[in-house]
Amino acid sequence: MDQNGSGGDADNFDWDTEDELEIDNYAIASRSGVSLTNGEAVLGTAEVSSSADSPNSKLIDHFVGMGFSQELVTKAIEENGEENSNLILEALLQYSASSLASSSNSKLIDHFVGMGFSEEMVLKAVQENGEGNTDTILETLLTYSALEKSAPVQQHADSDDFSSDCEGNFLDDFTDIDSSSDTEEIINPGSDEESKLLYLTKMGYSEAEASVAMERCGPDSSIAELTDFICAAQMAKAADALFPVEDRKPFCNGSNYNKRRNLGYDLWKRKKQMKLEKKLLNEDDDALHLPNPMIGFGVPTEPDLITQRTLPEATVGPPYFYYENVALAPKGVWSTISRFLYDVEPEFVDSKFFCAAARKRGYIHNLPIENRFPLLPFPPRTIHEAFPLTRKWWPSWDPRTKLNCIQTCTASARLTERIRKALEAYDGEPPLNVQKYVLDECRKWNLVWVGRNKVAPLEADEVEMLLGFPKNHTRGGGMSRTDRYKSLGNSFQVDTVAYHLSVLKDMFPGGINLLSLFSGIGGAEVALHRLGIPLKNVVSVEISEVNRNIVRGWWEQTNQRGTLIDIADVQELNGDRLEQLMSRFGGFDLVVGGSPCNNLAGSNRHHRDGLEGKESSLFFDYCRILDLVRCMQRNQ
Secondary structure, three states: OOOOOOHHHHHHHHOHHHHHHHHHHHHHHHHHHHOOOOOOOHHHHHHOOOOOOHHHHHHHHHHOOOOOOOHHHHHHHHHHHHHHHHHHHHHHHHHHHHHHHHHHHHHHHHHHOOOOOHHHHHHHOOOHHHHOOHHHHHHHHHHHHHHHHOOOOOOOHHHEEEEOOOOOOOOOOEEOOOOOOOOOOOOOOOOOOOHHHHHHHHOOOOOOHHHHHHHHOOOOOHHHHHHHHHHHHHHHHHHHOOOOOOOOOOOOOOHHHHHHOOOOOOHHHHHHHHHHHHHHHHOOOOOOOOOOEEEEEOOOOOOOOOOOOOOOOOOOOOEEEEEEEEEOOOOHHHHHHHHHHHOOOOEEEHHHHOOOEOOEEEEEEEOOOOOOOOOOOOOOOHHHHHHHHHHOOOOOOOOOOOOOOOOOOOOOOOHHHHHHHHHOOOOOOOOHHHHHHHHHHHHHHHOOOOOOOOEEEEOOOHHHHOOOOOOOOOOEEOOOOHHHHHHHHHHHHHHHHHHHHHHHHHHHHOOOOEEEEEOOOOOOHHHHHHOOOOEEEEEOOOOHHHHHHHHHHHHHHHHOOOOOEEEEEEHHHOOOHHHHHHHHOOOEEEEOOOOOOOOOOOOOOOOHHHHHHHOOHHHHHHHHHHHHHHHHOOOO
């Protein structure tokens, strides 16, 4: 279009060339949300109507043709006059930008309201953080939401009675976790029976199930223990009529020993699992009741609580065996474990009596229980003994003296930031609902105070110390930070295990031959070494390569003089392989192990299949190998 042609009114707008006119119109249209057809400038195609006589009318039509509303154009002309088209255009652009911002703000609010947050809460979060940072807005909303859900008044139990032994997943507040690993779930117990029943019904359980669980588990049981009981009862009830009752028949007897020891692994395992299912799902009695306090046959503070027990005659004497798994397992699991391990009574122990962290575990063994002694020096028994620098920042309203069970994952920076924000709003002591929110998260994730309003998860080195391992035990060897937390969370608590194994020191002054199944990071080996029991020959069976590297590295760094043999898979350890090893070493003095607890853990709701689950069924391998060892040594 010629500058001086029929569109000569453009002269009044201070544009010099056709190209500049088209470019400016394109920019204006883009910023104001106006679309252009075929890339043409609106002004070039929207000429002033021939019926419009006045310059004002032509000016209005011109800007309306650019996509602005007539009302806005009229307002801009009234405010800036007809002569200054640049000011009119700037005003129109400002009106448009303001309108777009308002629309954007509305969409942002609608977005978060659609996520379930209240409009009032969203407006407050947007005002505090600005519209541009949606991540920060979301974090603030999550903090508000958590605080809103916290009860305004509730007393808090000390963490000593606040832990459960389970491994499962949390969705938003964890980091460095393997998707298949199991984590601890810790739910705050209600203040009384009524509140617990209400909590369970809100979780979806029937009132009858909740009432029975309360009656059988006791009024002091935690929510986690109650849900464990209900879940296990449901699983048992669902399959109760599937299998007839059948007594366990021993795998090994003298006349059939040579024939049985070479049976195929798969056939053996199928038979064992079938027998397990028949027994587990038709138990007439309930799950074994866990003792309270959970001190087994004695702990260092009360060593003479129980001075004797009766072992089945067939289990007395070497070879000794020692088996560990989580205490809070589904109904019938520990009864079944006991039955398959020669009807030996389990010993349930919480490691909070040995260190500053709880760890509820069950142990089945044929070791003597007299003349046990603890490792020295004693490990820290409280949080402040373990982490004295935290005392400066520890608030008076946090009553914890013990940490909960060490998990296979750790809390995220996102969670600790939310806690900081929740506390910063108050100069003094926060209100009770804020205290409850913070304490629940601290207990769940074992957070400690490292600054004013600042909590942090335990570092891997600190977890090593709590579990009784030497410093940097899990460092290196190809082990990532994620691997360290996972391996430590699944390991023995060394001080607890060493207390049980201490009776072997006088029995084997010249050293011990150890078969370590599911060795992990070598908790049993470390315990025996710290007790001063020489490790003559160790066969370590562990599927994780990084864990095997850790044990091998520890073996070399501690200048062990014995022989360490690594085996990757328990299925490789058949009768022939065992016979070769035992001929070489002259047999094993101790068979120790703790098969995976993935399908037993309390918070594992998706595949909590008991001992017949994919991972936890490896318990059968422990039984199989132990049977073979005992039979071979008796027939030597």
